[in-house]
Amino acid sequence: MEITINKIKVEVLESETIMEAAHRIGIEIPHMCYAPGAEHKPSCMVCMVKNVANGQMIPSCSSMPTEGMEIETEGDDIREMRKMSLELLLSDHRADCEAPCVIACPQNLNVEGVLYHYDRGEYWEARKLMAAVFSLPEIACDECKGPCEKICRRGTVDHHVEIKAIMRELADMTNLEVVGNPAEAETKDKSKFVSKIGRFSPKEQEWLKVSIDVKSRCIHCACSARHECKLRSYATAEGIKTPRFGVSSSLPFKIKQHVNGRLWFEPAKCIRCGLCVYNSKDGFTFKGRGFGLQVVVPDESRNNVGEELAKLCPTGALYLD
Numbered sequence: 008m009e010i011t012i013n014k015i016k017v018e019v020l021e022s023e024t025i026m027e028a029a030h031r032i033g034i035e036i037p038h039m040c041y042a043p044g045a046e047h048k049p050s051c052m053v054c055m056v057k058n059v060a061n062g063q064m065i066p067s068c069s070s071m072p073t074e075g076m077e078i079e080t081e082g083d084d085i086r087e088m089r090k091m092s093l094e095l096l097l098s099d100h101r102a103d104c105e106a107p108c109v110i111a112c113p114q115n116l117n118v119e120g121v122l123y124h125y126d127r128g129e130y131w132e133a134r135k136l137m138a139a140v141f142s143l144p145e146i147a148c149d150e151c152k153g154p155c156e157k158i159c160r161r162g163t164v165d166h167h168v169e170i171k172a173i174m175r176e177l178a179d180m181t182n183l184e185v186v187g188n189p190a191e192a193e194t195k196d197k198s199k200f201v202s203k204i205g206r207f208s209p210k211e212q213e214w215l216k217v218s219i220d221v222k223s224r225c226i227h228c229a230c231s232a233r234h235e236c237k238l239r240s241y242a243t244a245e246g247i248k249t250p251r252f253g254v255s256s257s258l259p260f261k262i263k264q265h266v267n268g269r270l271w272f273e274p275a276k277c278i279r280c281g282l283c284v285y286n287s288k289d290g291f292t293f294k295g296r297g298f299g300l301q302v303v304v305p306d307e308s309r310n311n312v313g314e315e316l317a318k319l320c321p322t323g324a325l326y327l328d
């Protein structure tokens with residue numbers, strides 16, 4: 008059977024969806040709840056394309072072609088629909104992509120990364136990040152007024168992290184002679200989607216006060232999947248800066264469940280695409296309905312899932328530590 012995608016004639020293989028045919032000829036269609044070769048059910052509506060004959064928008068990941076069909080994958084109306092789908096996903100997603108201290112630092116220092124290594128006693132690694140942006144790490148933050156401290160989210164819980172003092176402590180470790188490598192510096196891409204969920208709920212504040220007992224007291228705001236997250240990269244591609252429905256989540260910040268091995272689950276980052284549900288047997292499952300729908304992994308099912316699920320997850324909800 009022959010169809011046309013973006014005016015290119017395509018011979019469609021048996022049981023091939025529109026998206027599969029498009030991908031085969033090099034036309035990329037964004038998708039969140041679909042992964043090649045995995046079980047899925049359409050839910051995200053990010054993969055919408057237009058059936059030119061009747062102007063209908065259809066999900067390309069699950070729509071089968073018919074003889075002579077003409078499909079468009081780009082165009083203002085299609086992008087508007089895709090953008091709307093992404094904004095709806097973002098509206099109930101804990102999109103703490105970047106740590107505020109990192110955004111605020113005029114030197115582009117990966118402050119949160121430095122604190123991460125500091126907390127683990129990996130002073131050498133912390134100094135490496137400093138040396139990547141400061142030609143003289145010994146005087147790293149001395150001349151700076153510390154906008155990172157002013158914006159630190161720990162400050163909304165009790166008191167900001169003493170970033171400058173920690174940088175000084177690291178700078179004073181003269182036994183750590185580290186030569187800078189600018190390749191390790193984080194690049195600040197201004198076009199990248201960055202959202203900030205401002206306030207913690209009173210309950211979250213209480214939890215953060217007692218649960219974060221690392222040396223620096225940093226709550227490590229950034230998302231561990233910020234460089235791989237599809238939701239973020241599609242939002243960036245669609246020019247979404249401030250989602251029109253806001254960015255929030257009914258689920259709490261940083262509450263994580265250890266699934267097994269290196270696999271962790273952070274429910275507030277889940278967009279309920281179902282990929283982990285349909286691709287684990289007696290593992291992840293849906294709970295509730297409608298707006299209250301959640302993805303959960305009951306304790307007795309944790310060992311029924313494998314670490315490979317992290318690769319399927321389109322956000323930072325499932326990740327390997």
Ligand code: SF4
Pocket residue numbers: 111112113114116118147148151152153154155156170171174
């Ligand atoms: S004090 Fe240091 S880490 Fe903080 S914003 Fe200034 S240069 Fe960056």
Ligand code: SF4
Pocket residue numbers: 106107108109118119122158159160161162168170224225226227228229
């Ligand atoms: S809590 Fe840590 S990661 Fe968050 S803004 Fe403060 S220093 Fe940065």
Ligand code: SF4
Pocket residue numbers: 276277278279280281282283284291302319320321322324325
């Ligand atoms: S945790 Fe599962 S349902 Fe949630 S976004 Fe990841 S793959 Fe989808």
Ligand code: FES
Pocket residue numbers: 037038039040041048049050051052053054055066067068069
């Ligand atoms: S990828 Fe098609 S509906 Fe989600």
